[in-house]
Amino acid sequence: MPLKIALAQTNFLVGNIAANVDNIIAAAIHARDGLKADLVVFPELSIIGYPAEDLLLRADFVAAANNAIYQLADAVSGIAMVVGFPELDGDKLYNSAVVLYDGVMLAKYRKQALPNYGVFDEQRYFTAGDAPCVFEFNGTFIGLTICEDVWREGIIEATQQAGAELILTLNASPFNAGKIHQREAVICQQIKAAGIPLVYVNQIGGQDELIFDGASFVADGNGEIVFRAVEFAEQISVVEFHGNQPQASVCEPLYEPIAGVYQALVLGVKDYVRKNGFQGALLGLSGGIDSALVLALAVDALGAEHVECVLMPSRYTQDMSNEDAVLEAEALGVKHHIIPIEPAVNAFTGMLADVFAGSRKDTTEENIQARCRGVILMAMSNKQGKLLLTTGNKSEMSVGYATLYGDMAGGFAPIKDVPKLLVYQLANYRNSLSPVIPERVIIRAPSAELAPDQKDEDSLPPYDVLDPILERYVELDESAEDIVAAGFSPADVARAISLVDRNEYKRRQSPLGIKITTRAFGRDRRYPITSGYRGISMLEPKP
Numbered sequence: 001m002p003l004k005i006a007l008a009q010t011n012f013l014v015g016n017i018a019a020n021v022d023n024i025i026a027a028a029i030h031a032r033d034g035l036k037a038d039l040v041v042f043p044e045l046s047i048i049g050y051p052a053e054d055l056l057l058r059a060d061f062v063a064a065a066n067n068a069i070y071q072l073a074d075a076v077s078g079i080a081m082v083v084g085f086p087e088l089d090g091d092k093l094y095n096s097a098v099v100l101y102d103g104v105m106l107a108k109y110r111k112q113a114l115p116n117y118g119v120f121d122e123q124r125y126f127t128a129g130d131a132p133c134v135f136e137f138n139g140t141f142i143g144l145t146i147c148e149d150v151w152r153e154g155i156i157e158a159t160q161q162a163g164a165e166l167i168l169t170l171n172a173s174p175f176n177a178g179k180i181h182q183r184e185a186v187i188c189q190q191i192k193a194a195g196i197p198l199v200y201v202n203q204i205g206g207q208d209e210l211i212f213d214g215a216s217f218v219a220d221g222n223g224e225i226v227f228r229a230v231e232f233a234e235q236i237s238v239v240e241f242h243g244n245q246p247q248a249s250v251c252e253p254l255y256e257p258i259a260g261v262y263q264a265l266v267l268g269v270k271d272y273v274r275k276n277g278f279q280g281a282l283l284g285l286s287g288g289i290d291s292a293l294v295l296a297l298a299v300d301a302l303g304a305e306h307v308e309c310v311l312m313p314s315r316y317t318q319d320m321s322n323e324d325a326v327l328e329a330e331a332l333g334v335k336h337h338i339i340p341i342e343p344a345v346n347a348f349t350g351m352l353a354d355v356f357a358g359s360r361k362d363t364t365e366e367n368i369q370a371r372c373r374g375v376i377l378m379a380m381s382n383k384q385g386k387l388l389l390t391t392g393n394k395s396e397m398s399v400g401y402a403t404l405y406g407d408m409a410g411g412f413a414p415i416k417d418v419p420k421l422l423v424y425q426l427a428n429y430r431n432s433l434s435p436v437i438p439e440r441v442i443i444r445a446p447s448a449e450l451a452p453d454q455k456d457e458d459s460l461p462p463y464d465v466l467d468p469i470l471e472r473y474v475e476l477d478e479s480a481e482d483i484v485a486a487g488f489s490p491a492d493v494a495r496a497i498s499l500v501d502r503n504e505y506k507r508r509q510s511p512l513g514i515k516i517t518t519r520a521f522g523r524d525r526r527y528p529i530t531s532g533y534r535g536i537s538m539l540e541p542k543p
Helices: 017-034 053-057 059-075 147-151 155-161 179-194 257-275 289-302 319-332 342-351 363-384 394-399 420-433 439-443 463-475 480-485 490-502 504-508
Strands: 003-009 039-041 080-089 092-101 104-110 133-137 140-146 166-171 198-202 204-207 210-213 217-219 225-228 235-242 281-284 307-311 335-338
Touching: 003 017, 003 198, 017 039, 017 059, 017 080, 017 235, 053 059, 059 080, 059 092, 059 104, 080 104, 080 166, 092 133, 092 140, 104 133, 104 140, 140 147, 140 155, 147 155, 147 166, 147 179, 155 166, 155 179, 179 198, 179 217, 204 257, 210 257, 225 235, 257 289, 257 420, 281 289, 281 363, 289 307, 289 319, 289 420, 289 439, 307 319, 307 363, 319 335, 319 439, 342 363, 394 420, 394 463, 394 490, 420 439, 420 463, 463 480, 463 490, 480 490
Parallel strands: 003 039, 039 080, 140 166, 166 198, 281 307, 307 335
Antiparallel strands: 003 235, 080 092, 092 104, 133 140, 198 217, 204 210, 217 225
16 A cells, blocks of 8 residues: 655744644645645654753743643544654653654654754753654554664664664754755665665754754665755655655755855844844945845845845945945845944044043054944844844954954844855855846955955955864864964964954854854854963974
């Protein structure tokens, strides 16, 4: 008898159990009536959303999630549902999956491999399961696994040895550049070795810093993918099994790497604004490439009618910057304002004249300009209920090339994990869809324009030198000695690492941003602010 399995690649709101249950019910009914599915699989912890973090330490929250399973069991008949939830058993909490059918619980599985690295800290909340789970449905013996289980050797094999003829795996696997290919390669290698087909259902959507990219798939016993859902969008699909083998279906193509990163950033902005109830977004538009990219992302995420931008020229702003900023706003159809900051800067410098008497000008005066802009933008954000997007990139955040309470002021940082060189690639990609960023913005030397003829390279190594050093030090944890051995000059390495080490305090006070690399600041990379560690010590002369 053929078995039709629906993959419900859905977008959940963490913590909103009632809304998530309604979402599951609607998807199950659609799978049953519209797609004629026999069984539907939802992502990991779909009842509560992922990751729920310390909500899982609240007894009332966990109790509500467990009660929701009984509500769900009674709400839908005629189709089996495989749903993830936090299972409370005595004083232990498990990351579990349950199979519901016509009001009956057919099976329950407890996740065995609890990840505790990078963005994951499941061992903080959950107890690991210790046994495979296989249940019979419509004459087929089906095994259950959850996310990390299928990355660990032995669990697929043990599930097969317990009698499984195919495996369903519930997932909340976050995006970073290149991960989809890695995910498919690792899992297909394992199921090929076991010779058993697998249905992989992944969550979709933005959750604070994390993006879940979907791209759910089905692979046959040879490790060949026979179905793939779209990336970065909700989709409910059906794959038919004959004799426990999946029939070939549509395999949606994967985005090229730069396009995939762009789509992840768009989804992150869209869901952060939508899920947190903002009326739209606004940002300061400088005429530089970073703010131009963030504007394009915001418009693609929210629509031009929900985005607003502000030009805030100073005495050091070049005419071309103002011209290009206006061209960007007009190309994207965004409402824009021009508010010069000179009156505010003069007011502050006048107020401080006596206490600054006898001191020479330095970065203090530059920071006053940035902070005047921050006040303007935050005032508009408060008044309009729009989310203020900051425009700093990962290179700047790494070395502290930003002003606290100035250009760092805001609620969300879309390109916080995007290195400067990747900013250029993303800008060119966006222009390949439609020309919205003037060519002059892409080719001109980057500048904060807070002093006469200022260039980023006055304070930093060139980005084509800086970014590779930062990748090695921040993402790969290479030592200064190793980086120099890779061909970088000791002076550049020492300069970059010293800046990274002493600017942790700034990064802690920056808005959260979307994770797209393997090691993002904040949730991924967590260093102490007060620390005697110095990454450049290996390069210093020995006494």
